[in-house]
Amino acid sequence: MSQYVLRRILIAIPSLLGISVVLFVVLALAPGDPFSELATNPNVPADVAASLRAKFGLDDPIYLRYLHWISAMAHGDWGFSFVSRMNVDQLILQRLPATLYVVGSAQILALLIAIPVGVFAATKPYSLFDQIANTLAFVGFSLPTFFTGILFILIFSVTLDWLPLVYTTDVKGTGIHWVLEMIRQAIMPVAVLGLFQAASMTRFVRSAMLDVIRLDYVTTARAKGLGQAKVIVKHVMRNAMIPVVTLIALQMPAVFGGAIVTEQIFRIPGIGSLLISSILANDTPVVMAVTFVFACLVVLFNLIADVLYGWLDPRISLR
Amino acid sequence: MLDKKLRAMIDKVADGRMDRRAFIQRMAAVGLAAPLANQILALGGVAMAEGPSTYKPTKRGGGGALKLLWWQGPTLLNPHFATGTKDQDGSRLFYEPLACWDPDGNMKLVLAAEIPSIQNGGLAADGKSVTWKLKPGVKWHDGKPFTADDVVFNWEYAKDPATSALTIATYRDITVEKVDDLTVRIVFNKPTPFWADAFVGAPNAIIPKHLFADYKGAKSREAPNNLSPVGTGPYKFIEFKPGDLVRGELNPDYHMPNRPYFDTLEMKGGGDAVSAARAVIQTGEYDFGYNIQVEDDVLLRLEKGGKGKAIYAVGGDTEFIALNFTDPNVEVDGERSSMKTKHPLFSDPAVRKALSLLVDREAVKKVIYGRAGRTTANFLNGPEKFVSKNNTWEFSIEKASKMLDDAGWKPSADGIREKDGKKLKLLYQTSINGPRQKTQAIVKQACQKAGIDVELKSVVASVFFSSDVGNPDIYPKFYADMEMFQIPMTQPDPAQHMRRYISANVATKENKWQGQNYPRYVNKEYDATIEAAEGEMDPIKRAALYIKANDILIGDTVFIPVQHRLKVEAAANNLVCIISGWANETDNLFDWYREA
Numbered sequence: 001m002s003q004y005v006l007r008r009i010l011i012a013i014p015s016l017l018g019i020s021v022v023l024f025v026v027l028a029l030a031p032g033d034p035f036s037e038l039a040t041n042p043n044v045p046a047d048v049a050a051s052l053r054a055k056f057g058l059d060d061p062i063y064l065r066y067l068h069w070i071s072a073m074a075h076g077d078w079g080f081s082f083v084s085r086m087n088v089d090q091l092i093l094q095r096l097p098a099t100l101y102v103v104g105s106a107q108i109l110a111l112l113i114a115i116p117v118g119v120f121a122a123t124k125p126y127s128l129f130d131q132i133a134n135t136l137a138f139v140g141f142s143l144p145t146f147f148t149g150i151l152f153i154l155i156f157s158v159t160l161d162w163l164p165l166v167y168t169t170d171v172k173g174t175g176i177h178w179v180l181e182m183i184r185q186a187i188m189p190v191a192v193l194g195l196f197q198a199a200s201m202t203r204f205v206r207s208a209m210l211d212v213i214r215l216d217y218v219t220t221a222r223a224k225g226l227g228q229a230k231v232i233v234k235h236v237m238r239n240a241m242i243p244v245v246t247l248i249a250l251q252m253p254a255v256f257g258g259a260i261v262t263e264q265i266f267r268i269p270g271i272g273s274l275l276i277s278s279i280l281a282n283d284t285p286v287v288m289a290v291t292f293v294f295a296c297l298v299v300l301f302n303l304i305a306d307v308l309y310g311w312l313d314p315r316i317s318l319r
Numbered sequence: 320m321l322d323k324k325l326r327a328m329i330d331k332v333a334d335g336r337m338d339r340r341a342f343i344q345r346m347a348a349v350g351l352a353a354p355l356a357n358q359i360l361a362l363g364g365v366a367m368a369e370g371p372s373t374y375k376p377t378k379r380g381g382g383g384a385l386k387l388l389w390w391q392g393p394t395l396l397n398p399h400f401a402t403g404t405k406d407q408d409g410s411r412l413f414y415e416p417l418a419c420w421d422p423d424g425n426m427k428l429v430l431a432a433e434i435p436s437i438q439n440g441g442l443a444a445d446g447k448s449v450t451w452k453l454k455p456g457v458k459w460h461d462g463k464p465f466t467a468d469d470v471v472f473n474w475e476y477a478k479d480p481a482t483s484a485l486t487i488a489t490y491r492d493i494t495v496e497k498v499d500d501l502t503v504r505i506v507f508n509k510p511t512p513f514w515a516d517a518f519v520g521a522p523n524a525i526i527p528k529h530l531f532a533d534y535k536g537a538k539s540r541e542a543p544n545n546l547s548p549v550g551t552g553p554y555k556f557i558e559f560k561p562g563d564l565v566r567g568e569l570n571p572d573y574h575m576p577n578r579p580y581f582d583t584l585e586m587k588g589g590g591d592a593v594s595a596a597r598a599v600i601q602t603g604e605y606d607f608g609y610n611i612q613v614e615d616d617v618l619l620r621l622e623k624g625g626k627g628k629a630i631y632a633v634g635g636d637t638e639f640i641a642l643n644f645t646d647p648n649v650e651v652d653g654e655r656s657s658m659k660t661k662h663p664l665f666s667d668p669a670v671r672k673a674l675s676l677l678v679d680r681e682a683v684k685k686v687i688y689g690r691a692g693r694t695t696a697n698f699l700n701g702p703e704k705f706v707s708k709n710n711t712w713e714f715s716i717e718k719a720s721k722m723l724d725d726a727g728w729k730p731s732a733d734g735i736r737e738k739d740g741k742k743l744k745l746l747y748q749t750s751i752n753g754p755r756q757k758t759q760a761i762v763k764q765a766c767q768k769a770g771i772d773v774e775l776k777s778v779v780a781s782v783f784f785s786s787d788v789g790n791p792d793i794y795p796k797f798y799a800d801m802e803m804f805q806i807p808m809t810q811p812d813p814a815q816h817m818r819r820y821i822s823a824n825v826a827t828k829e830n831k832w833q834g835q836n837y838p839r840y841v842n843k844e845y846d847a848t849i850e851a852a853e854g855e856m857d858p859i860k861r862a863a864l865y866i867k868a869n870d871i872l873i874g875d876t877v878f879i880p881v882q883h884r885l886k887v888e889a890a891a892n893n894l895v896c897i898i899s900g901w902a903n904e905t906d907n908l909f910d911w912y913r914e915a
């Protein structure tokens with residue numbers, strides 16, 4: 001087991017290096033630079049912007065810039081943001097809590113909806129409940145989050161005036177008031193993201209359950225005289241969860257990566273909004289760091305999913 | 320003659336026989352308005368006065384929280400590193416300049432004790448130096464006194480290329496010396512009629528020497544105070560999250576009486592302009608939203624909610640179409656739009672003039688800019704004393720067609736005009752931005768009717784305005800026949816703006832397209848006019864020279880002005896906010912208050 005994990009980590013290193021090369025080259029080839037705002041400011045002559053480019057190493061050949069970056073990264077130096085002249089790791093850590101809170105809650109909400117609804121729908125396929133759940137799921141994942149986000153804002157902030165339109169980073173107040181306010185302002189973004197995730201996940205759980213529920217061993221279990229609840233929970237769900245775990249594991253990096261569109265709509269100061277504003281400002285060190293961390297997380301969670309398979313189904317051996 | 324009358328009037332003001340307001344009104348009557356009138360008085364020997372203050376609160380504080388919404392939040396809080404106005408806005412909450420600009424373009428004192436004038440010995444008659452007296456008793460937020468050493472330090476800090484300050488251009492050609500603890504002298508290397516650049520306005524706010532002295536030069540990025548400003552301003556710094564949030568609280572030791580009004584201050588970043596307008600105007604969650612570039616229809620609809628309104632500030636920003644004087648389609652020595660070529664179509668002035676007749680400025684205002692735009696015939700639209708009254712504009716497809724007919728451009732079989740085998744086909748580029756694409760469509764339609772085929776091109780703004788010389792789509796390369804954008808005017812003075820188009824500034828491969836004369840316009844008369852204006856200490860003559868320069872640009876149709884754009888902000892109905900078209904939004908923040 002530990003040997004397996006070690007081997008997987010060693011395999012991950014070259015693939016991460018490969019990913020970093022691709023990311024770096026793509027970003028370096030992308031047009032534009034972080035000083036575009038200066039170009040139309042008559043106070044800043046073009047030669048000032050040009051000397052800044054040179055100072056930040058933007059005129060060096062790509063391979064040199066990559067080598068600089070990778071060697072600094074190996075020393076734990078993530079570089080600094082061109083637009084805020086602040087260390088990138090600091091910038092990312094500052095944005096992480098909001099993303100973990102909002103996107104994490106949305107994932108939990110999605111699971112809390114998807115698993116019970118999916119399981120229940122699968123036990124009674126084509127019943128009225130199943131039909132309604134299916135319809136709602138289709139509606140849910142056909143509506144993009146930017147649409148539902150704006151719809152929610154129009155209904156709950158503008159018309160009803162129940163919930164705030166702008167996410168506040170520093171909620172005033174302490175104790176229970178603070179907690180309530182934090183929950184209140186997260187309701188809309190969490191609902192938008194959570195319902196979207198829940199929709200597709202419900203479909204997934206349902207079909208995974210249906211695959212298993214027809215197998216002979218389930219009939220055997222029932223024949224033994226086990227109750228419906230025990231059959232479903234202990235015998236069906238455990239096996240049906242293997243593909244679901246893969247799906248959840250692959251979505252976990254997104255919890256850290258943030259939700260670009262939703263964060264932008266609700267002004268949540270998360271990783272997603274950092275990424276998009278950095279891309280728009282051509283702030284390469286930040287974009288590079290965020291995307292690279294994202295890549296690492298994908299690799300890591302894949303590994304975790306594989307390890308979990310062994311626990312869920314002891315027949316799968318990890319060698 | 321105007322000159323003599325003016326002198327007489329200035330003398331009257333100096334003797335007290337005419338009051339300042341009457342003088343400014345008389346000036347306005349002859350077409351030279353307030354901001355200039357004041358500088359004219361300053362140079363004419365009458366001290367420049369501050370604009371009237373409209374500040375009403377009678378005690379400090381008690382105003383509760385002020386919530387500002389910047390849809391692009393500040394990413395750093397050191398004015399010397401500000402890459403855009405958002406960073407200057409954020410820094411200006413805590414740092415202060417010697418003086419700032421009010422809505423009329425008048426100078427307003429901040430850290431200076433008096434406005435330099437010839438009388439008080441502040442201005443040298445030859446225009447080669449200016450002496451500022453500093454307000455006594457001003458303290459930094461950490462309690463240390465503010466002195467001339469701080470001012471001198473800012474100059475040393477910014478002019479050092481290793482610091483990588485973006486304010487370097489303001490400071491590298493001047494010398495700043497300390498006269499005594501509360502007096503500094505700025506020495507220019509040539510007569511400088513517009514002396515109010517260094518240390519004036521939000522971009523040139525002053526940072527404390529005692530906290531930044533160790534971080535001058537290459538170590539500039541390591542200064543801990545880059546992210547936690549200690550200034551002299553009305554609000555003290557609490558917290559900063561780049562791109563997201565800036566918070567401050569009332570400074571109980573602020574040097575202006577009864578100010579500030581608000582107890583706390585919050586500047587939230589992120590999102591987009593439309594939802595920012597919504598949060599201020601419709602739901603009232605925020606008090607003020609900056610730079611609301613939203614279609615007028617949308618604003619009018621939001622205003623029906625009644626919690627806030629759109630407010631406008633007049634500056635000198637002109638949206639224009641520049642015409643290329645070189646040939647973008649021929650490559651000479653590896654360079655397109657080379658100075659060795661002439662534009663095949665635009666070398667005929669009739670074509671340029673016809674194009675100018677085909678830009679329906681009224682339609683652009685009506686359909687696109689609404690209250691945020693004014694039609695104009697001039698390239699230079701402010702301050703008012705510099706605005707020419709000699710030009711008019713017209714939209715007429717018939718006149719344009721006739722002009723082209725007369726010049727020998729006859730419609731061919733496909734409806735497109737041609738002459739000597741050259742077809743009137745033009746490439747018209749701009750940056751990607753809703754109003755710009757709509758303007759392109761309006762112009763293209765009119766051109767089509769007149770037999771000119773226009774191909775539209777739009778480039779992502781971050782590329783179009785980038786300094787990446789490797790990219791063919793940056794605006795200084797001008798690989799198109801026409802291009803449209805605006806260059807913001809950041810000071811109530813046209814010098815920087817008009818200097819761009821002298822022959823020596825032509826953008827070429829040789830200067831890595833750093834020359835700012837992108838239309839590649841060459842005119843000896845224009846060069847001479849600008850040179851004369853830059854050495855002219857008499858404000859009236861100087862204004863006349865800039866008006867002449869504008870008229871040359873318009874007469875030669877180097878630019879087709881599309882719209883004089885106003886700044887648009889969103890504000891709560893009860894917020895009294897002073898916004899100047901000549902300054903950053905937060906430049907006059909110390910005078911903001913809420914009406915009961």
